[in-house]
Amino acid sequence: MIMDETMPLLEKISEILEEDSDTESRLQQVVAEIAGYFKARTCTFHRAMEGDEILELIAQVGLPEHIAEIAGRIPFGKGMAGICAARREPVTMCNLQTDDTGVARPSAKDTQVEGAVVVPLINEEGEVVATLGVGKDGEYDYSGDEIKTLQQCASVLLAGSGDRS
Numbered sequence: 001m002i003m004d005e006t007m008p009l010l011e012k013i014s015e016i017l018e019e020d021s022d023t024e025s026r027l028q029q030v031v032a033e034i035a036g037y038f039k040a041r042t043c044t045f046h047r048a049m050e051g052d053e054i055l056e057l058i059a060q061v062g063l064p065e066h067i068a069e070i071a072g073r074i075p076f077g078k079g080m081a082g083i084c085a086a087r088r089e090p091v092t093m094c095n096l097q098t099d100d101t102g103v104a105r106p107s108a109k110d111t112q113v114e115g116a117v118v119v120p121l122i123n124e125e126g127e128v129v130a131t132l133g134v135g136k137d138g139e140y141d142y143s144g145d146e147i148k149t150l151q152q153c154a155s156v157l158l159a160g161s162g163d164r165s
Contacts (some may be wrong), residue, residue: 017160019152027059081131084118092117121122
C-alpha cells in the first residue's frame with residue numbers, strides 16, 4: 001500500500017536525478033521535492049566524507065543561512081544527522097525545540113522546526129554514505145510508513161546521485 005502512494009514521488013525523484021543538468025542542481029530539486037511531499041519546512045541531504053566521519057551538507061531547503069553554515073560539516077555522533085549516521089538507523093524527534101536529550105544541537109532550534117526525522121543511506125558494503133532528513137513546523141510524530149517513505153527516497157537518491165555504492 002505505501003509503495004503505491006509513494007511511487008509518484010520516487011518516480012519524480014528518479015526523473016530529476018536523470019536530468020541533464022549539474023549534480024548540485026538535481027540534488028537541490030530532489031530535496032525540494034521531498035520537502036514538498038512531506039509538507040516540511042526543511043530537507044537536508046548530507047554526504048559522508050571518505051576517510052573520516054564527517055557529514056557534508058550537499059543540498060538543503062529551508063535552513064536559515066547561518067544554520068546551513070553550521071550544518072555544513074557535522075561529525076558522526078553529533079546532532080540528529082550525525083547520531084543517525086553513527087547509529088546507522090533513523091532518528092526522530094517529536095519536538096526538537098524542547099529537546100533536552102542532547103540529540104538536537106542547540107543551533108537547531110533556530111530552524112523553528114519541531115517534528116524532525118533523519119534516515120541513513122547505507123551502501124552495499126554496509127557503510128553509511130549519507131543522511132536525508134526532513135523537519136516540520138509543529139510537534140509531529142513520524143509514522144513507520146513515513147519513515148519507510150523517506151528511506152525509499154534515500155535509496156533512490158543513493159542510486160541516482162553518483163554516490164559511492
